[in-house]
Amino acid sequence: MTGSKPLIFRFAPSPNGRLHLGHARSALVNAARARVSGGTLLLRMEDIDRDRCRQEFETAIFEDLSWLGITWATPVLRQSEHFARYRMMLQDLAARQLLYPCFCSRQDVTHAVAYLRDWPSDPDSVRHYPGTCREMSARQRSERLAQGVAYSWRLDSARAIGAVGRALHFMELGPHGEAHRVEAQPQLWGDVILGRKDVPASYHLAVVADDAWQGVTDVVRGEDLKAATHLHRLLQALFDLPTPTYFHHVNLVDALGRKLAKSHGAKSLSDWRADGFSAADIRALALGPDPDKITGIITHKMASFP
Numbered sequence: 001m002t003g004s005k006p007l008i009f010r011f012a013p014s015p016n017g018r019l020h021l022g023h024a025r026s027a028l029v030n031a032a033r034a035r036v037s038g039g040t041l042l043l044r045m046e047d048i049d050r051d052r053c054r055q056e057f058e059t060a061i062f063e064d065l066s067w068l069g070i071t072w073a074t075p076v077l078r079q080s081e082h083f084a085r086y087r088m089m090l091q092d093l094a095a096r097q098l099l100y101p102c103f104c105s106r107q108d109v110t111h112a113v114a115y116l117r118d119w120p121s122d123p124d125s126v127r128h129y130p131g132t133c134r135e136m137s138a139r140q141r142s143e144r145l146a147q148g149v150a151y152s153w154r155l156d157s158a159r160a161i162g163a164v165g166r167a168l169h170f171m172e173l174g175p176h177g178e179a180h181r182v183e184a185q186p187q188l189w190g191d192v193i194l195g196r197k198d199v200p201a202s203y204h205l206a207v208v209a210d211d212a213w214q215g216v217t218d219v220v221r222g223e224d225l226k227a228a229t230h231l232h233r234l235l236q237a238l239f240d241l242p243t244p245t246y247f248h249h250v251n252l253v254d255a256l257g258r259k260l261a262k263s264h265g266a267k268s269l270s271d272w273r274a275d276g277f278s279a280a281d282i283r284a285l286a287l288g289p290d291p292d293k294i295t296g297i298i299t300h301k302m303a304s305f306p
Contacts, residue, residue, distance in 0.1 A: 007039030008217045011065075011072070012207070014046045015057035018268035019064045022222065022252045022260035024286035029249055030220045031070045042214055043072040047080045048199060048206060064269045068279050077214060079206050086201035089209060089239065090153050090194060098160045098238065099194065101151040102133040103144050120190065123227030128190030129154060153195040161186060164237045170229055173247040186234035188227065208232050212241040223248040224259055252286070 009030045013023055034041040043065070047053035065072070093099035104112070113119045113127045120128045133141075134156060144151070168184040194205045201209070211219060226248040236243050251259040260266040272282055 005217065007034070007037045008042060008215050009034045009039060009220060010042040010044050010211070010214060010216050011070075012044040012046050012210075012221075013061055014049070014052075015054060015061060016047075016049060016052040017057055017262035018060055018270055020260050020262065020266035020268055021272075021282070021286050022266065024064075024068060024269060024282055025249065025252055025288075026220065026222060027065060027070055028068065028283060028286055033218065033220060039218075041070070041072045042216070043076045044210060044214070045076060045078045045080075046203070046206070047078055048201060048203075050080060053080070060270065067269075067273065068282065077210060079201075079210065082206075082210075082213075083200045085213075086195065086206060086209060089205060090200065093155070093160075093194070093238065094153070096163065098156050098163060099153050100134055100136075100156055101141055101145065102129070102154045102191075102193070103149050103151045104129075104132055108132070122189045122192070123230075131191065134191065151197055152193045154191045155194050157187060157189065157191050160234060160238060164234065168233045168237055170233050170243050171245045172226075172229070173245060175249075182229075184230045184233035186231050189231045192231060204228065204231055205235065208235040208239070208241065211244055212236070212239075216244050218247070219244045220247045220249065222251045222259070224251055250288075252288075 011027045011030045013019060013027075019027075031041050033039070045053075045058055045061075047058070090099060109127070109129055109132075112130045112132060116130070119130075122128060133154070136144075168186070169181050170184060172180045172182045174180065192202070192204060194202050196202075210216075226246075229246055229248075233243060235241075253259055254264060254266065258264055269282060272285075277285075
């Protein structure tokens with residue numbers, strides 16, 4: 001990337017609930033970086049889960065961001081409108097024998113590795129898939145598929161890494177703009193699920209596809225997704241996609257030290273607003289008592305990275 005290349009950032013919430021302070025932090029840092037660099041902020045709706053995502057939550061996201069003073073370029077990308085593109089990517093991997101159908105349930109996998117000592121886990125603390133369906137014959141797979149047995153699409157991690165055939169790197173920026181060239185270690189994730197029969201993409205596949213599709217140059221997101229970058233770099237290499245520069249900001253946590261989350265009942269921005277807090281109050285709460293540690297990166301001039 002060169003200094004003359006316009007920077008493109010994105011904020012990508014899931015419309016399956018109301019935004020909270022953690023979302024506000026990520027949105028505000030993205031918006032600040034876009035503003036200071038003269039770049040563009042995009043808004044993406046990660047609405048693959050059609051059972052939980054609702055229009056009312058998408059509308060609330062627009063309202064909350066506008067209330068915070070954040071503007072974004074249009075049109076807004078909705079992942080649910082691009083299922084065909086994700087399916088084509090899965091088909092491409094399958095044609096290269098880098099993907100295989102897995103008929104195991106979560107319970108099957110749990111039982112298979114329950115008594116294996118020192119069995120590895122991925123960065124999300126999920127134990128690696130033992131490869132049961134990876135070893136199936138083509139005939140066995142065809143029979144299961146013909147019977148309509150539910151399945152997931154798993155990446156054959158070892159084959160995929162071998163297909164790339166070289167060490168992979170990405171640029172990670174620190175809290176004060178310092179740049180680090182990181183060697184990717186996608187093997188940490190094992191044979192991850194990239195799609196299901198009824199849902200054509202996992203978060204990992206969709207986010208990589210969308211960042212490339214939208215021309216995102218800088219991915220700014222919570223530190224809980226930092227380890228995912230290792231897998232994302234592999235997927236980028238498999239599809240010959242550009243690699244953004246990454247910055248993972250510190251997450252806000254609750255009284256128990258857990259990352260703020262909808263599932264943990266984090267107070268929504270609309271609730272804060274109803275309690276009389278102003279947008280300025282929320283910006284201060286979201287960025288914390290020492291916002292320089294979060295937003296110091298916005299003044300950093302991007303380094304060249306191949």
